Amino acid sequence: MECGNLKVVTSLVLASTLVVLANCAMENQGECMFPAIFNFGDSNSDTGGLSAAFGQAGPPHGETFFHSPAGRYCDGRLVIDFIAQSLGLPYLSAFLDAVGSNFSHGANFATAGSTIRPQNTTLRQSGFSPISLNVQFYEFSDFHRRSQIIRNKGHVFKELLPKGEYFSKALYTFDIGQNDLTAGFFLNMSTDEVKANIPDVLGQFTTVIKDIYDRGGRYFWIHNTGPVGCLPYVMDRVPITAGQVDKVGCASPQNEVAQYFNRKLKEVVVHLRQKLAHATLTYVDVYSVKYDLISHATKYGFEHPLRACCGHGGKYNYNEHIGCGGKITVKGKQILVGKACKDPSVSINWDGVHYTEAANKWIFDRIVDGSYSDPPISLKNACH
Numbered sequence: 001m002e003c004g005n006l007k008v009v010t011s012l013v014l015a016s017t018l019v020v021l022a023n024c025a026m027e028n029q030g031e032c033m034f035p036a037i038f039n040f041g042d043s044n045s046d047t048g049g050l051s052a053a054f055g056q057a058g059p060p061h062g063e064t065f066f067h068s069p070a071g072r073y074c075d076g077r078l079v080i081d082f083i084a085q086s087l088g089l090p091y092l093s094a095f096l097d098a099v100g101s102n103f104s105h106g107a108n109f110a111t112a113g114s115t116i117r118p119q120n121t122t123l124r125q126s127g128f129s130p131i132s133l134n135v136q137f138y139e140f141s142d143f144h145r146r147s148q149i150i151r152n153k154g155h156v157f158k159e160l161l162p163k164g165e166y167f168s169k170a171l172y173t174f175d176i177g178q179n180d181l182t183a184g185f186f187l188n189m190s191t192d193e194v195k196a197n198i199p200d201v202l203g204q205f206t207t208v209i210k211d212i213y214d215r216g217g218r219y220f221w222i223h224n225t226g227p228v229g230c231l232p233y234v235m236d237r238v239p240i241t242a243g244q245v246d247k248v249g250c251a252s253p254q255n256e257v258a259q260y261f262n263r264k265l266k267e268v269v270v271h272l273r274q275k276l277a278h279a280t281l282t283y284v285d286v287y288s289v290k291y292d293l294i295s296h297a298t299k300y301g302f303e304h305p306l307r308a309c310c311g312h313g314g315k316y317n318y319n320e321h322i323g324c325g326g327k328i329t330v331k332g333k334q335i336l337v338g339k340a341c342k343d344p345s346v347s348i349n350w351d352g353v354h355y356t357e358a359a360n361k362w363i364f365d366r367i368v369d370g371s372y373s374d375p376p377i378s379l380k381n382a383c384h
């Protein structure tokens with residue numbers, strides 16, 4: 001008996017009505033069984049997009065888990081990988097990856113360096129990806145339409161592309177915005193100038209959520225942005241005075257901008273809940289989880305929270321010009337900039353910009369049950 005047939009049921013005996021009502025209540029609280037994930041974001045959740053289009057992230061990326069480069073800026077898996085795994089779904093193929101991809105249970109539109117707003121610079125000039133969130137939406141929109149035309153041809157396409165119904169049952173995940181902030185910092189904008197851009201940035205974010213909703217998307221899982229002021233690539237590049245360093249050693253002004261962005265993002269999510277009557281939007285406070293990890297690293301079994309594991313030089317084992325996987329010349333010999341830390345499983349920062357697999361797993365374990373979510377609903381129930 002479906003919940004929708006209650007009117008018919010009420011004309012039957014009261015006892016059976018109550019049984020059905022009880023079943024419906026349980027069903028509504030049951031797990032969502034998301035059949036697919038569509039992800040939008042930056043390097044925090046890129047599983048191969050930038051690598052496919054602009055060259056593979058080389059070794060030692062991927063070595064802990066995949067044992068070779070796997071399109072991720074990490075020694076292993078990302079939070080989005082743990083999300084997929086815990087929902088019983090395969091790791092997401094990058095939409096841009098033409099080789100070996102399987103989109104039957106979703107697609108990943110994220111690329112490393114992506115911003116919400118399109119930048120006016122090339123990847124080479126600034127390091128920001130041309131695949132900004134609006135472009136990720138164009139790709140999704142095209143995928144939505146064409147995947148069904150191709151799937152209807154049958155054969156292997158039925159196994160490689162999602163069913164049409166999955167688009168309205170899927171979980172839509174977002175982790176983007178960090179680079180809109182760093183783009184400003186790296187242009188030497190004041191924190192007030194960076195903050196002044198945030199309404200426009202979030203306006204463009206809102207547009208994309210609405211556009212996905214118009215294509216049938218209903219369940220949205222939105223990560224806020226992390227404490228960028230604790231990342232070596234920010235602390236190394238942005239001039240910070242002694243008074244601007246917090247007790248943990250992070251750059252306060254940049255973290256305050258991130259928190260400001262997050263407050264505004266939360267407001268946007270509240271606004272979208274009112275506008276999109278059939279949507280479920282979960283706001284996930286990844287900032288607090290990451291900051292807790294960095295500020296209590298030892299307590300949680302990690303060490304040197306502000307030092308990159310893979311990199312070389314400087315206070316943070318990070319060099320803007322020669323990063324993890326790059327080559328340096330020492331005494332006439334070319335040497336790979338590799339792992340400098342003894343054990344990535346007790347390191348938090350992988351390459352000065354991204355978290356290690358161990359940190360990603362730790363972060364995932366904190367957010368999966370809804371403790372850091374608004375509303376406080378677990379990942380598996382994020383459709384209610």
Ligand SMILES: *[C@@H]1O[C@H](CO)[C@@H](O)[C@H](O)[C@H]1NC(C)=O
Nearest residue numbers: 115117118119120121183200
């Ligand atoms: C890019 O340039 C356009 C036109 O000048 C401007 O409207 C837009 O705000 C710029 N984008 C960014 C991210 O600065």
Ligand SMILES: *[C@@H]1O[C@H](CO)[C@@H](O)[C@H](O)[C@H]1NC(C)=O
Nearest residue numbers: 090102103104105156159160
């Ligand atoms: C694609 O992945 C799905 C789910 O893991 C699997 O059932 C299917 O066989 C795969 N298709 C191909 C062609 O490998």
Ligand SMILES: *[C@@H]1O[C@H](CO)[C@@H](O)[C@H](O)[C@H]1NC(C)=O
Nearest residue numbers: 185186187188189237238239
């Ligand atoms: C930002 O300021 C630093 C230090 O004054 C300078 O070296 C750098 O060129 C500036 N960057 C931009 C994009 O103006």
